[in-house]
Amino acid sequence: MRGQDLYQFKAFCAIVEHGSFIRASAHLGLSASALSQIVKELEDRLDTRLFNRTTRSVSMTHAGSLLYDRIEPALSVLETVGVELATNDGRISGLLRLNASRIAATIYLAPILAGFMRDYPDVTVDVVVEDRLIDMVGGGFDAGIRLGEKLQMDMIAVPLSGDLQMKVVGSPAYLARHGTPIHPADLADHRCLCYRNPSDNSPYRWEFERREERREILVSGPIIVDEPAMLPQLALEGIGLAYQFSHQVDAQIASGALVQILEGWTPPFPGFYIYYPSRRQMLPALRAFIDYVKQW
Template sequence: MVKRNLNDLQYFVTVAREGSFTRAASLLGVTQSALSQAISGLETRLDIRLLTRTTRSVSPTAAGERLLNAIGHRFDEIHAELDELTEMRDKPAGTVRITCGEHVLRTTLLPKLTPLLLEFPEIKVEFDINYGFRDIVADRFDAGVRLGDTIDKDMIAVALGPQLRMAAAASPAYFAKNPKPKNPRNLVKHNCINMRMQTAGGIYVWDFERRSQKLNVRVDGQLIFNTSPSMVDAAVASLGIAFLPEEEFAPHLENGRLVRVLEDWCAPFPGYYLYYPSRKQPSHAFSLVLDALRWTAPSITKKR
């Protein structure tokens, strides 16, 4: 029986998944030259091409796709088992990968996880800043963070905070030159700061609700962004009206750099949730991260 070099197979799986020799070499801790030689040697031994290489990308051939589907998950299982063995030591350890937006990372995730990371230095957390709808299973994330009404039904979802409300806001200087909108329909006459959705590629439609009356407004303006911090900066710079969860405007609303409008048209909606596959068996490290992030609603004391 011919012995196979499992390192070469692991190298192939990593390159095929990353679509890049550069990223794969960085993850594996080897040089690009050594990685390329290992893949070429594997293809020579199998007498079939596994990867299609261009100057800009790397992708598996039909044979490579078949091999990846056959063995990729087995390496995942090996790594998961090794992680489990690692966690049998006295202290929890391992890496937890989370995809999320920049704002919730800065205001919620990192502050809540700081005490945990200081207490358990062998727990590592990798954050992927992304505003699109990542497939956390296919992309091998342990969890993701989204607004509660956008999470797939087959996921376990854990609340990270209370309900949120949207806010439409612009600077006092902007409203000094433009009348404040009385209702959402007036927004079509304003210079609005838009967001392009990363997943679908379309422009976000501003939705409002008041006393069960719902309005969807397609606004226009000079600026389009795909991240919210830039939208806040543009609103502060008097470049138009922005529409985001109110917490993203909070410091600027408090100090008067931004003025809120149409507040009675902004109904509460489910806030941020951490979600993960229902079939996933949480590791010890992930369970500790989950407990640290979980939001507990404040108890209401009844007046006597």
Template sequence: MSRHNLNDLLAFVTVAREGSFTRAAAHLGVTQSALSQTISGLEKRLKIRLLTRTTRSVSPTSAGERLMQAIGHRFDEIELELDALTELRDKPAGTVRITCGDFVLKTILLPRLTPVLLEYPDIKVEFDINYGFRDIVADRFDAGIRFGDTVDKDMIAAPIGPQVRMAAVASPAYFARNGMPRKPQDLVNHQCIDIRYPTLGGVDAWEFEKRGRKINVRVTGQVIVNTSAHVPAAAVSGLGIAYLPEEEFAPHLEDGRLVRVLEDWCPLFSGYHLYYPSRRLPTPAFSLVLNALRGESLEDMPRHVS
């Protein structure tokens, strides 16, 4: 049977349950004559009578009863599932997948999302800790976190943190042994703690800028890692000069275990942004996550039907 006849079957089930063409027509939002023609057409195609009509009532024939038992509950199941989908649309639920780095997860994402997760237990957030430039569409992520100037132009990007300044640092003991670099080019003569980014396949040059002049320096050293998490500890241990956003070194700079150099070569640049495809239709769960990461409190967010 062709798919368009499902409407005819639904019309039959409704009439059989209501026991009346008048009530069934009102329920379906059609005229009584149109409904009668639909049932007659269905019986004609099946070549069997499905309903017994009297002046007072309508009831299924034995064939109609058999058809009711076979398909009636299936329409109920479809209606229940559609109701569930509507509830899913209106009630924040489901999994939001985000690819990000260690530091931003610890300092921004978890602190801001914790109130949302406690308030909405049906929301789950999966974090992919990754320093590669993941293709969030191909890898089926809902969003990613990057510095604003590295986000692709076809993405929607929302700032979730202030501007960032890089910092070149090392321990006082390291500088006592090796002296301090006075300009970025001096770094080639120092031990530097570097990061190998998965997408690049190798270590990237360190970028510096002063009064519009940009310098890229390829450094070397005894220690290379693939995330930033252990870089501050390596620098504190005296293994070389490290170069990361200054907030990642903040506790060690405050207590004197690390010392900054080349500070005038480290300008401000765009901070962390959450980005997602421009064609994406946000779910209620994703909208809550996005608003929380923008810094909105739960009290300021739109309330959803639960």
């Protein structure tokens, strides 16, 4: 493989992993136009289109997906071997520092770490759990776990949870007393169970979307908390309405203890991702962890 071919493939993978030309170009240190030209040259050489592009999004074609599945493992092996040769030690060991939000750590990271640490007993994992956004590189972390909408532009991102969904719920007793909202604006007349934004301590605005209409509602109610896991129990007791991840309330909805409202206003959205600064000179422990996550 010629050097130019390899660089084109790496550029292609960067676009896939970052989810946009802008993020990938920032990561590679290129202009967006230069990166577009590299992809065009690769598409011309392969005589096939690799991406479907609009002004707002980019997605792989079927051919692009096949190409990524074939070449990404090979590029990963090349990079891992390079790091191992540079350290003169092929054993997977060392310290892996991770930063994650509370929900990501408890629901997704903990089950992954159990198997990973059995497979790689020489790796020591240091996990810091905090909901506020941090400077991952400045904080000395190797990787972090955050919602896709909160990722920094120059990061590589690996899907962890798949799409997620928020749900507005209330108890049958509460809805019988106060009525059922049919539009997000109706929440102004309801007692809502509020969650404090960890970044600036402001009340979190409930987000809604239906077709072309988007709303961010600053709700109010009898309580505001730092820990949203408290709120489903309060909703069950009829204290007010809660806005929660589906996994926090699905069981109670299925049993009838809680009722979902405003269903058409909370579509799925990109979930949690593991993100890290660069695949260049990646430590073997981090590469092993990323590969394990992809398999998991």
